[in-house]
Amino acid sequence: MSYPDPRDSVLNKPKPVIHLPKDLLDRITKGAEPYPILAERKYEYGTAGFRMKAVEFSNVGLDHVIYTVGLIAALRSKKRNATVGIMITASHNPAEDNGVKLVDPMGDMLEQSWETYATVLANTPSDKLGFEYEKLLNETLISNISQLHERPAKVVFARDTRASGPYLVTALKAALDAVNVEYTDHGLMTTPQLHYIVRCINTMNSPYAFGEPTEQGYYEKMAKAFKTVMHGRTIQGPVTVDCANGVGGPKLKELIKYLPSAKEGGIDIKVVNDDVVKPEALNFECGADYVKTKQRAPPNSNAQPGDRCCSLDGDADRVVYYYTDEQKTFHLLDGDRIATLGAVFLADMTRVAGIDQKLKIGIVQTAYANGAATEYVEKVLKLPVTITPTGVKHLHHAAARYDIGVYFEANGHGTVLFSENAIKLIRESEPKSPGQKHALDSLRACIDLINQAVGDAISDMLFAEVVLAHKSWTLENWRNTYIDLPNRLVRVVVNDRSIFKAVDAERRLESPKGAQDEIDKYCQMYIKGRAFARASGTEDAVRVYAEAHSKTEAEKLASQVAEVVRKYGSM
Numbered sequence: 234m235s236y237p238d239p240r241d242s243v244l245n246k247p248k249p250v251i252h253l254p255k256d257l258l259d260r261i262t263k264g265a266e267p268y269p270i271l272a273e274r275k276y277e278y279g280t281a282g283f284r285m286k287a288v289e290f291s292n293v294g295l296d297h298v299i300y301t302v303g304l305i306a307a308l309r310s311k312k313r314n315a316t317v318g319i320m321i322t323a324s325h326n327p328a329e330d331n332g333v334k335l336v337d338p339m340g341d342m343l344e345q346s347w348e349t350y351a352t353v354l355a356n357t358p359s360d361k362l363g364f365e366y367e368k369l370l371n372e373t374l375i376s377n378i379s380q381l382h383e384r385p386a387k388v389v390f391a392r393d394t395r396a397s398g399p400y401l402v403t404a405l406k407a408a409l410d411a412v413n414v415e416y417t418d419h420g421l422m423t424t425p426q427l428h429y430i431v432r433c434i435n436t437m438n439s440p441y442a443f444g445e446p447t448e449q450g451y452y453e454k455m456a457k458a459f460k461t462v463m464h465g466r467t468i469q470g471p472v473t474v475d476c477a478n479g480v481g482g483p484k485l486k487e488l489i490k491y492l493p494s495a496k497e498g499g500i501d502i503k504v505v506n507d508d509v510v511k512p513e514a515l516n517f518e519c520g521a522d523y524v525k526t527k528q529r530a531p532p533n534s535n536a537q538p539g540d541r542c543c544s545l546d547g548d549a550d551r552v553v554y555y556y557t558d559e560q561k562t563f564h565l566l567d568g569d570r571i572a573t574l575g576a577v578f579l580a581d582m583t584r585v586a587g588i589d590q591k592l593k594i595g596i597v598q599t600a601y602a603n604g605a606a607t608e609y610v611e612k613v614l615k616l617p618v619t620i621t622p623t624g625v626k627h628l629h630h631a632a633a634r635y636d637i638g639v640y641f642e643a644n645g646h647g648t649v650l651f652s653e654n655a656i657k658l659i660r661e662s663e664p665k666s667p668g669q670k671h672a673l674d675s676l677r678a679c680i681d682l683i684n685q686a687v688g689d690a691i692s693d694m695l696f697a698e699v700v701l702a703h704k705s706w707t708l709e710n711w712r713n714t715y716i717d718l719p720n721r722l723v724r725v726v727v728n729d730r731s732i733f734k735a736v737d738a739e740r741r742l743e744s745p746k747g748a749q750d751e752i753d754k755y756c757q758m759y760i761k762g763r764a765f766a767r768a769s770g771t772e773d774a775v776r777v778y779a780e781a782h783s784k785t786e787a788e789k790l791a792s793q794v795a796e797v798v799r800k801y802g803s804m
């Protein structure tokens with residue numbers, strides 16, 4: 234046994250080197266044997282964790298990657314002296330893909346510096362894993378070696394409905410067993426449910442306790458908050474929820490059991506696309522990504538003109554609303570709209586409650602936010618806007634700098650964060666009138682209704698529903714708050730996307746030199762012309778976004794900018 238004595242780690246002594254017992258190193262290596270690395274592949278922990286094809290399960294190396302994620306989770310749990318989470322999902326990707334991501338103790342995304350460790354371990358062959366694990370342990374735990382001895386690492390994990398899930402769980406368990414992690418397998422869950430559980434576990438017995446760390450606790454918390462905010466309001470007609478044939482279907486149906494029906498002053502939810510028996514149905518011609526990118530309703534949703542509809546993605550962390558009007562024109566209400574809807578409501582409520590002067594409310598968007606949405610927030614709502622690069626973690630961090638930070642990507646990922654200051658003020662303010670009492674009760678309930686750990690399609694949907702009920706708005710009223718600028722998104726395949734380096738929250742290209750000048754020149758040719766190009770973080774392509782005063786102009790601008798990208802990409 235060669236664990237160093239924790240007392241050796243005091244300052245002024247040479248850095249201790251931790252040597253793990255040989256039997257532990259052997260267990261790591263042996264446990265990985267059934268999950269060999271594929272030499273020709275390179276794996277990278279990206280914005281959405283690791284994600285790839287998993288169709289024949291073991292022959293793409295995802296099992297190896299998942300095994301190494303189990304090891305990283307053990308180190309992360311030791312480092313933070315807390316429970317961490319692992320979610321096996323590939324979100325909106327096709328059914329044959331799968332992936333994995335880590336959840337940090339507060340239910341947020343893995344800290345960025347650890348993405349590199351995860352990438353290193355994922356690319357390490359099985360016979361070197363013990364060695365590399367020990368190296369990482371030294372690198373990450375060196376200043377708090379005592380944590381090695383304090384308590385076992387603790388991990389909770391879950392998966393979505395993909396057919397490859399159960400096999401990948403065996404690889405994960407093999408790693409967790411090899412390094413003596415205490416774990417709980419939560420079976421099937423939505424991504425936000427797992428984030429919720431992680432945060433509940435780690436805040437238990439604190440003033441910021443998040444809730445009961447169970448699936449039932451999640452439903453009860455949300456249903457109770459929903460009933461409080463709904464008090465005396467009526468939701469107009471049913472909402473049709475397309476669950477992308479993913480895990481959101483069974484989970485939403487479970488939640489419905491806890492919610493009051495429309496007759497009881499609650500909500501009538503029609504669940505569609507909830508087939509989790511046919512694996513190939515997942516995300517196929519349905520779900521939030523389909524609706525957002527194709528700008529049309531799922532063909533089999535049977536929605537009638539005027540019906541209020543929304544779509545979740547495969548792991549239920551994204552939602553978009555839409556309806557078709559009497560002329561059969563499709564109208565999308567995306568993440569930008571949910572952000573403005575939520576912000577209007579929260580700003581109104583804080584005003585009525587008489588606490589608006591003490592709270593800084595703001596909205597966080599990415600460059601993809603429609604220019605009309607940004608203008609509406611700044612000029613009509615008079616709220617500040619922060620723009621960040623694409624990817625939930627960037628928006629989440631920026632939103633945490635406000636007292637009430639509403640963040641959404643246009644694609645439907647998002648939530649609202651309340652600062653400790655805001656929570657305290659909302660909880661402790663004494664109402665001076667029935668109106669103030671109602672506003673404070675509603676705000677208190679919103680803190681519980683909204684899943685602050687991470688964007689949660691089901692919670693966001695309920696939040697949007699109660700705000701619509703409070704305002705007595707139809708989707709058409711909601712859409713009329715401002716008119717989106719016509720826009721166009723183009724995907725350009727280039728030889729090497731890494732030469733496209735964006736700055737200023739991805740709104741400008743710093744390299745290749747000269748490309749931005751050309752983009753600027755084209756933008757100036759159109760009324761309200763705005764465009765940008767950024768390298769995708771998830772696939773080998775550059776994405777171009779353009780908007781302008783008319784549809785034809787937006788499309789023209791998009792193709793001109795795409796041409797600039799092609800030109801520089803082939804130089």
Ligand code: 16G
Pocket residue numbers: 280281623624625626642644646768769770771772776
């Ligand atoms: C990932 C991100 C999503 C982002 C998308 C952009 C998370 C959980 N997911 O799916 O927020 O919108 O990547 O993809 O952060 P792109 O870089 O290929 O455009």
Ligand code: MG
Pocket residue numbers: 324325546547548549550551
């Ligand atoms: Mg998702």
